Structure formats: structure tokens, C-alpha cells
Amino acid sequence: MSTEESTRKRLEISWEALEDAFENNAPEVHSYLHMVTGEVLRVVDGVADPTMHQRIASDAGYLRVDPVSSREQYRWMERFIATVQESDLRSRLVAAIDGKGAFRRFKDVLMSFPADRERWFQFRTERLKSCMEAWLDAHSIEAVPRPVWTPPAESPAATPAEEDEAMAALRRARQGLEGLRRRLREVADLVPAREIETAIAFLEWLRDRRGPQDRSDVGED
Numbered sequence: 001m002s003t004e005e006s007t008r009k010r011l012e013i014s015w016e017a018l019e020d021a022f023e024n025n026a027p028e029v030h031s032y033l034h035m036v037t038g039e040v041l042r043v044v045d046g047v048a049d050p051t052m053h054q055r056i057a058s059d060a061g062y063l064r065v066d067p068v069s070s071r072e073q074y075r076w077m078e079r080f081i082a083t084v085q086e087s088d089l090r091s092r093l094v095a096a097i098d099g100k101g102a103f104r105r106f107k108d109v110l111m112s113f114p115a116d117r118e119r120w121f122q123f124r125t126e127r128l129k130s131c132m133e134a135w136l137d138a139h140s141i142e143a144v145p146r147p148v149w150t151p152p153a154e155s156p157a158a159t160p161a162e163e164d165e166a167m168a169a170l171r172r173a174r175q176g177l178e179g180l181r182r183r184l185r186e187v188a189d190l191v192p193a194r195e196i197e198t199a200i201a202f203l204e205w206l207r208d209r210r211g212p213q214d215r216s217d218v219g220e221d
Contacts, residue, residue: 032062
């Protein structure tokens with residue numbers, strides 16, 4: 001093992017929360033990675049305690065997350081458009097990203113083209129992942145998978161067919177959850193700017209009101 005590898009900090013990161021932090025570049029939103037738990041803390045100006053941002057910023061246990069700039073995310077749309085084969089869709093997307101509100105118009109156009117819309121999500125995810133990995137590397141952090149708790153077996157061993165069906169059900173559940181989260185992100189894009197802080201505060205209230213039993217039912221991806 002090289003000296004560089006030995007000095008890298010291995011951290012079980014909440015990957016999806018970090019992905020959201022990299023994608024959200026609203027000026028009033030500040031995100032921090034906790035260097036012990038791997039959790040991502042989001043502080044919203046005007047919603048959080050005014051002194052919280054200062055306290056966290058001065059805490060060495062937190063690392064500020066710098067999101068991908070709007071300019072770079074705009075370039076992603078341009079590069080994606082260059083890969084579109086259908087000329088009518090390509091023309092509509094070019095027109096959509098001209099001027100203010102480009103991101104919303106771009107997504108609105110893709111709503112009528114499910115296959116290209118899914119391809120865009122994959123395209124964007126890959127570039128977002130590259131940015132995250134480069135950032136982690138720059139801070140000598142190695143992201144490791146979080147352990148997934150599994151309950152002890154209380155029934156006889158399942159047959160191969162039953163195991164296959166169980167794995168298929170798990171995949172369907174995960175895909176359904178990812179679909180809901182994607183819909184949540186899309187709806188968030190349509191929230192008026194003046195209502196964003198209220199929406200975030202409500203979502204954080206929903207998160208904080210969960211009891212221990214609720215949290216135990218939420219798996220880590």
C-alpha cells in the first residue's frame with residue numbers, strides 16, 4: 001500500500017445526501033459532510049438558527065461541500081443535446097436552454113420523451129458522480145459502502161427460486177423508491193423561489209418527527 005493510500009480517510013458516506021448537496025447550488029443552501037459519521041448536514045439561510053452556519057463552519061469535524069456550479073450543469077445539458085439523435089427533440093432542447101429558466105424548460109421538454117428523459121438522468125448522474133469522486137479524492141477521502149443490517153433468519157433456508165424472487169422484489173422496491181425520490185426532485189424544481197425555504201423546512205420537520213421505529217425501517221442505499 002502506498003503512503004498516499006494509507007493516509008486516505010475511509011468514510012461510510014451517505015452517498016445520496018452527498019449527491020443532493022453537489023446538485024443543489026442555491027445560494028441560501030449550505031451543505032457540510034461530517035467527517036466521522038459520513039452524514040451530510042444542510043443549513044438553509046433564513047430557516048436554520050442564524051448562528052448554526054457559523055458554528056458548523058468553525059467546526060473541524062465538518063467539511064463544506066461545494067456544489068457543482070450552474071454554469072457546469074448548463075454545460076451538461078449542452079453536451080447531452082449533442083448526443084440526441086432525433087432532430088426535432090434536439091431543436092426543441094436547444095431552444096429550451098436559451099435564456100433564463102433554461103433548466104426548467106429543458107426538463108419540461110424531456111417530459112414528453114420518456115426514453116431520452118431516462119437517458120438524461122443517467123447522463124447527469126455519471127457526471128455528478130465524477131465530480132463527487134474528484135472532490136473526495138482532493139480531500140483524501142475514500143467512500144466505502146455502508147453496512148446493511150439484515151435480520152436474523154427465523155425460517156428454514158429458502159430455496160434458490162425463493163431467493164431469486166426475494167432479490168427481484170428487493171430490486172423492484174429499490175427502483176420504486178428511486179422513482180419517488182426522482183419525482184421529489186422534479187417537483188422541487190417547480191417550487192417558486194419564494195417558497196423554497198418553506199418547503200425545505202417542512203421536509204426537515206418530516207424527517208425529524210420520525211420515531212426510532214420509523215428510522216429502523218429506512219434502509220441505506
